[in-house]
Amino acid sequence: MSSATSNVKYTASRAADSKPLEYVARAGFVGYGIIHLLFAWIAFQVAFAGSSKESDQSGALKSLAGNGFGKFLLVLIAIGMVGLAIWQAFEAVIGESGPRDKSAMAERVVSGVRAVLYLVLAWYAVNVLRGANASMAQSQENKSAGIMAHSGGRWLIGFVGLVVLGVGIGIFVYGLRKKFLKHLNTQEMAASVRKSTTRLGMLGYMAKGVAYAIAGVLVITAAVTYDPDKARGLDAALKTLAGHPWGVWLLALIGLGIAAFGIYCFAQARYRKV
DSSP: HHHHHHHHHHHHHHHHHHHHHHHHHHHHHHHHHHHHHHHHHHHHHHHHHHOOSSSSSHHHHHHHTTTTTHHHHHHHHHHHHHHHHHHHHHHHHOOOSSOOHHHHHHHHHHHHHHHHHHHHHHHHHHHHHHHOOOOOOHHHHHHHHHHTTTTTHHHHHHHHHHHHHHHHHHHHHHHHTTGGGBBBOOOSHHHHHHHHHHHHHHHHHHHHHHHHHHHHHEEEEEEEETOOGGTTTTHHHHHHTTTTTTHHHHHHHHHHHHHHHHHHHHHHHBBOOO
16 A cells, blocks of 8 residues: 555544544434434325325425424534535545455445435535425436436436345345444443344334335336336335325335334434444
8 A cells, every 4th residue: 555545544544533523423313313204204194195295305304494493403414414424435435443355345335325425415405494496306307307318328227227226125135134233332232222223223224225126116117118207216216105005005114114214313323333
């Protein structure tokens, strides 16, 4: 490893070992949990009340914009998401402690993806505060329509759908195999706390995995049928479920899982290895 690379990693490691950054990141998990609890509430409304609200993270953020306290929460969530993004960017650069094998490299890539996701959520939170049209679903639909208008675009959208499907399956397996526990300070938990946290994490990750897998299938369908309306991500996935009698109950279960993930995020705020 060159000295320049070593210096970069050393500087990043020193910056990552910062108490203020740790506190902001832990607060970010609280904000992330609030987003998922609101997301779950919208999913229940879509399932049982026929709500037309956007059933994704941007819809959850917009639900906070109706009053002063909600806007205050949006400010805190935006700051927390930036904190999480910075922390995960450091994780992508220096990696976690332990063996430097293929698994560790994969974790660094995932950390980079998470950093981008948290920045996107922070950007949407700021746009909601500004009163701008912050819609993940509409943005995904517009981009898909633009790409499909070009030669080979439908193949690209189909490939994206396969990737999203794979991510959904991966998240489901991640939860099923309890891989999230390696990121928690489980030795600090009482037995009852560890048991409940494990169950919340499993249910949460598996529910999110199912939702993303359905979204991936719909994106593939959008490419095959040339229908950008289906390429609206989680919003399209959940509303498609709501359109079928059996799907309503699956949507309700997914909503429960997303709510469980929200509560799990609160546990991460306390026990996550940061």
